[in-house]
Amino acid sequence: MTTPQQPLHSGFGAASTAQDVIKGIDLTGKVAIVTGGYSGIGLEASRVLRAAGADVVVPARDPERARAALTQADGVEIEEMDLIDPASVGAFAGKFLASGRPLDILIDSAGIMATPLRRDAHGYESQFATNHLGHFRLVNRLWPALVAARGARVISVSSRGIRFSPVVFEDLHFERRAYEPFLAYGQSKTANALFAVELDRRGRGQGVRAFAVHPGTIVDTGLAKHIPEESLRAAGALDEEGRPVRDPARQHKTVAQGAATGVWCATSPQLDGLGGVYCENCDISPLVTAEDEAGWRAHPGLPGVLPYAVAPQAAARLWEVSERLTA
Numbered sequence: 001m002t003t004p005q006q007p008l009h010s011g012f013g014a015a016s017t018a019q020d021v022i023k024g025i026d027l028t029g030k031v032a033i034v035t036g037g038y039s040g041i042g043l044e045a046s047r048v049l050r051a052a053g054a055d056v057v058v059p060a061r062d063p064e065r066a067r068a069a070l071t072q073a074d075g076v077e078i079e080e081m082d083l084i085d086p087a088s089v090g091a092f093a094g095k096f097l098a099s100g101r102p103l104d105i106l107i108d109s110a111g112i113m114a115t116p117l118r119r120d121a122h123g124y125e126s127q128f129a130t131n132h133l134g135h136f137r138l139v140n141r142l143w144p145a146l147v148a149a150r151g152a153r154v155i156s157v158s159s160r161g162i163r164f165s166p167v168v169f170e171d172l173h174f175e176r177r178a179y180e181p182f183l184a185y186g187q188s189k190t191a192n193a194l195f196a197v198e199l200d201r202r203g204r205g206q207g208v209r210a211f212a213v214h215p216g217t218i219v220d221t222g223l224a225k226h227i228p229e230e231s232l233r234a235a236g237a238l239d240e241e242g243r244p245v246r247d248p249a250r251q252h253k254t255v256a257q258g259a260a261t262g263v264w265c266a267t268s269p270q271l272d273g274l275g276g277v278y279c280e281n282c283d284i285s286p287l288v289t290a291e292d293e294a295g296w297r298a299h300p301g302l303p304g305v306l307p308y309a310v311a312p313q314a315a316a317r318l319w320e321v322s323e324r325l326t327a
């Protein structure tokens, strides 16, 4: 059954941390993979999942850096993987499958934002190729392990950046329009949201549920390296002294708060039997109606997802296109 895109009133909120939402949950015997689990909100998710007893695997394009970042999270396994390189994704997934373990939790947190125009070996635009196609490939390769878990959850880390662009099927790779870094980021994050919708539809019969997540604005991660400080200040993410603004009411969060929604989606019994929805502030987001859209765009703290980011037809179309692009 389709889960309504409407809040559950979970009792958690924008100020809840990853540790708050996982309190009392025992993940002993569960296996989790966290892409990007060595930086920013992914690092925090790896840490709390491990502390709750899960076996955690972090695929990293820089394993040495990952080892240094994860010294506090004893026992996290680190493997090599670069999402933009299909052979590397295949090798990582193949090694995991060969271990014979089921995969209970997959958090797709790795991502890049607003990069200058780059293309992968196929000529695909790099934000779409990394943020969406890399994870599409990974999930499909890991499918037998997800099914074997009999109750797996996949978390597709999206963003309020969905507001910048729908998926433009007519020109996914900016071959017929001028490249604009945030349009490309927005497109890739809308793709992350749509991916969760169709993945959940296809997976639910086999016990695989999927959720898309907007973590909030967390300025002190590695993500904003291509954004000038003046722009972060203008967006209200940094104060006059260049310090991160913390204001959960406007979704300006700490790393611990930013990791909370993904960890809640990955572990909360409140979401048993549900899936295919976009979440933020540790709850299912409301759908932004046409009537409310201008107000939602003007107030970054307001939760909500635009209909084009959770539309089942676009989600199905994206899946088919992604299959062709990764074949």
Ligand SMILES: NC(=O)c1ccc[n+]([C@@H]2O[C@H](COP(=O)([O-])OP(=O)(O)OC[C@H]3O[C@@H](n4cnc5c(N)ncnc54)[C@H](OP(=O)(O)O)[C@@H]3O)[C@@H](O)[C@H]2O)c1
Binding pocket: 035, 036, 037, 038, 039, 040, 041, 042, 059, 060, 061, 062, 081, 082, 083, 084, 108, 109, 110, 111, 112, 113, 130, 157, 158, 159, 160, 161, 214, 215, 216, 217, 218, 219, 221, 222, 223, 224
């Ligand atoms: N921070 C925010 O305000 C915010 C808001 C909305 C959504 N998000 C989303 O949250 C997720 C995590 O972001 P973050 O803020 O925690 O950023 P972050 O600290 O930069 O973490 C991103 C991680 O992704 C990894 N990564 C990037 N390209 C990769 C590739 N080709 N292969 C494998 N790993 C790769 C990075 O590894 P390297 O260090 O090796 O590059 C890093 O570990 C992203 O998907 C982002 O779009 C963040």
